[in-house]
């Protein structure tokens with residue numbers, strides 16, 4: 165029997181009992197893939213959010229390589245009632261990275277499960293394990309000269325991956341936009357160790373598992389996204405066929421007063437698919453070409469289609485005084501524009517961002533209407549300023565709604581700044597909910613608070629499902645505010 169010291173323990177566990185669990189993990193994974201020392205726990209749990217790391221300290225971190233090992237681990241955890249915090253590539257930076265919601269949980273990192281099971285160029289999909297990174301997938305596509313594009317996030321892009329990003333309902337910037345919309349067919353390990361294949365996956369030797377989402381009967385995939393009902397060990401992800409032509413562009417607007425109008429002008433173009441991608445409305449970050457507000461979007465298709473759509477876009481926005489339409493012809497290899505252009509065609513950069521701010525990300529969904537954008541901006545600006553921070557936001561533009569992404573940086577070395585950032589965030593959640601606005605995602609410290617804004621009825625339904633699938637509450641307790 166081994167005896168170790170731990171950075172934290174699961175609730176109701178004493179040292180010796182946890183030793184027994186660790187011994188069982190080691191039997192399955194070997195010593196080298198089971199970590200418990202405090203220094204490593206601090207590193208695994210390090211994050212950029214305002215929460216205290218002590219409140220989210222894992223007890224251990226384990227790294228299986230195969231789905232069968234995940235099944236065995238889950239069975240042990242169910243027997244001992246050990247909470248697991250599931251993570252794929254674990255770069256959920258801005259939302260808590262790998263750190264668990266509940267202190268004492270064991271991080272179950274699927275980072276070593278790195279198999280690309282299939283890339284199908286004809287039918288435009290990839291079937292992957294959770295540890296596959298965007299860089300790995302991108303390199304594979306390039307090596308094989310597949311004419312397929314990825315839909316990627318910014319920030320940690322090359323080291324993040326499609327399973328974690330999609331299951332947490334992240335966004336990319338190509339016409340495939342919302343990642344979870346492009347998930348088709350998953351293999352899920354349930355908290356009791358059963359394996360379920362969603363959609364068409366139940367048909368033996370299914371020919372359509374990654375092609376047709378719905379299967380037969382209730383559609384289950386959704387309940388495994390942003391949830392703690394199971395562990396995804398394989399996922400089908402639709403990829404975009406490379407278009408014949410691509411034209412990225414920026415439209416710059418000279419005044420803050422243009423914001424509402426540009427949102428209302430953009431909406432019909434998005435809804436009609438003239439501009440098909442999840443484009444961005446961004447402030448100036450000091451680029452030499454930028455206006456106060458800027459749209460970064462792109463046109464895709466055949467050159468003839470692009471010519472027609474470009475005419476429609478320029479005519480629609482010409483009514484704005486001082487507007488500029490900028491493409492490669494004007495901006496050449498301008499690095500800021502190039503980053504945006506690459507995102508809109510899913511080019512994975514060689515390196516992730518080199519520096520991330522300490523910040524809480526506040527991301528409500530806003531209707532794609534100028535009046536709502538102005539209202540959210542006014543509400544946020546007032547609250548954020550009253551706590552001594554400043555409003556700093558971009559919008560990611562869907563067709564009917566947008567993600568209003570606000571980064572609220574604070575000074576991690578100042579206890580006062582940290583405290584104010586927490587109070588500010590809670591005030592934002594409350595006031596936005598009072599005005600009919602909800603968040604799409606949040607970090608591990610605010611999951612309960614955001615869950616509560618959606619009301620008790622849906623929370624009770626989540627709880628009933630949780631009770632049915634995971635009566636011992638072992639998978640990611642606290643995720644999305646769901647606990648037993």
Ligand SMILES: Cc1cc2nc3c(=O)[nH]c(=O)nc-3n(C[C@H](O)[C@H](O)[C@H](O)COP(=O)(O)OP(=O)(O)OC[C@H]3O[C@@H](n4cnc5c(N)ncnc54)[C@H](O)[C@@H]3O)c2cc1C
Pocket residue numbers: 250251252253254255256257258259261262274294316317318319320323324325326327328329330331332333334335336391394395396397517520640643
């Ligand atoms: C500067 C910056 C820019 C960013 N830009 C974007 C952006 O443009 N778009 C965007 O979407 N995000 C963005 N993010 C947020 C985040 O970094 C990305 O979404 C990132 O891709 C998620 O990391 P991951 O893929 O490693 O997911 P993971 O960390 O592996 O997983 C994310 C979460 O999903 C759940 N989960 C993971 N795997 C499983 C599984 N196998 N089974 C069940 N549940 C699971 C867990 O709750 C986990 O915490 C940004 C962050 C920063 C700091």
